[in-house]
C-alpha cells in the first residue's frame with residue numbers, strides 16, 4: 375500500500391495581495407513567479423474575505439484535472455458567464471451536457487481531411503496580408519498577424535460569402551468586446567459604472583450587430599444550392615444523434631466563439647515566433663532550406679505542411695516560451711484529493727502554463743529558444759499550448775497548419791531582422807505581444 379502524506383497548501387495573505395495589487399494589474403506573472411519560487415508548485419492566494427485562488431505549476435496535477443479526473447472539473451464563471459453575454463453559449467463557454475453535445479457535433483468539421491480543403495483559402499488570405507509588409511522599415515508585426523488570423527478564420531468559415539465591409543465590422547466588434555471583457559475582469563469595481571454609463575449596453579448592441587450580419591450570411595447560404603466545403607457548410611451539415619441540425623442561434627453562437635478562440639491566440643503566437651526568429655537568423659536559414667525542399671517535393675498544401683517538421687518545431691517551441699493561452703482555470707464539482715492535497719468542493723484552480731513551460735523540473739535550459747528539443751519529444755507531459763483532455767483546443771490542427779503556412783510564406787519571401795533585444799509581453803486574457811517591432815529584408 376502506498377501511503378500518501380497529507381499536504382497543506384501554502385497561503386499568500388490578502389494583505390500581500392493588496393500590497394501588490396498595482397503591479398499585479400500591470401503584469402501578474404512576476405508576482406506568480408515569486409510565489410512559486412518561495413512556496414513550491416502550488417500556493418493559495420487569498421484575494422478577499424473567504425475568496426481564494428489556488429495557483430499551480432505542477433504538470434502532473436494539470437494532467438489530473440484536465441484529463442484523468444476531468445469529469446469533476448468545470449470552467450470558471452469568467453468563460454461561462456462573463457464571455458457568454460458577448461458570444462453566447464457554445465463550445466468555449468459552456469459546461470456539462472450542452473458542451474458535450476456541441477463538441478460531438480462540431481468535432482468532425484475540424485478533422486484533418488476537412489481542414490485540407492481549407493488550406494488554399496488560408497494561404498491566399500496570408501498572401502493578401504503579406505502585401506502590407508514593407509521591406510526596410512521597422513514595423514510592429516502584431517497588427518499584420520491580427521488581421522491575418524481574423525481573415526483566415528472568416529474565409530475558412532464563409533469562403534467568399536462575407537463582404538470585406540462585413541468582415542471588417544465583425545473583426546471590429548470581436549475586438550472591441552474582447553477589450554471590454556478585459557476591463558470588466560481587471561476592474562470589477564467598475565462594473566456598476568459600466569452598466570449605468572451605458573458602456574455595457576453599447577457592447578451588447580455591437581454583439582447584436584454581429585449576429586445580424588451572421589444571420590444574413592447563413593440565410594443566403596441556406597438558399598444557395600452550391601457547395602463550398604467551408605466550415606459553414608460543415609456546420610450546416612452536422613446532425614445531432616436525433617438527426618436534428620443546430621438551431622440557427624446556436625450556430626451563430628458557435629461562429630462568434632470561433633472568431634474569439636481562433637483569432638487572437640494565433641496572431642499572438644505568430645508575433646512571438648517572428649520576434650524569436652528575428653533574434654535567431656540561423657533558425658530562419660534552416661526553415662528556408664526545409665520550406666524550399668518541401669515546396670518543390672509536394673503537390674498539395676496538406677503534404678507541404680506535413681513536410682515541414684522543423685518549422686512546426688519552431689512554432690511549438692515558440693508556444694512553449696510564450697503560450698498564448700498562458701493559464702487555465704477550473705473549479706471542482708466535488709471534494710477531491712491529489713497527491714495528499716485536499717481540495718474543498720468549489721475550489722478555484724488556476725494552472726500557469728507559462729510557469730510549467732519554463733520549469734527547470736521539466737525542461738533543460740528552459741529559457742533557451744531551442745526548437746530541436748521537440749525532435750526528441752521528451753516532455754509532452756509538461757506541454758499544454760492547446761490545453762489537454764476532452765476540452766483540448768478543437769482548432770489545434772487548423773492553427774498549426776495555418777501557422778506553418780504563415781511562417782513558411784514569410785521566410786520564403788523575407789529575412790526577418792531584429793531591431794530590439796527584448797520580447798515584451800502583455801498578459802491579458804491571452805498572452806499578447808507588446809511593441810513587437812521587427813524589420814524585413816526582401817529575399818532575392
Ligand code: HEM
Nearest residue numbers: 465466635636639640643698699760761765767768769773
Ligand atoms: C495558436 C493558436 C491557438 C491556441 C494557443 C489555442 C489554445 C486553446 C486552449 C488552451 C483551449 C482550451 C481552453 C480550456 O480548456 O479552458 C482552446 C479551446 C478552444 N479553441 Fe483554441 N487555440 C488556438 C487556435 C484556435 C483556432 C484557430 C480555433 C478555431 C478556428 C480554436 C477554437 C477553439 C475552441 C472552439 C475551443 C473550445 C473547445 C472546447 O471547450 O471544447 N482555437 N484553445
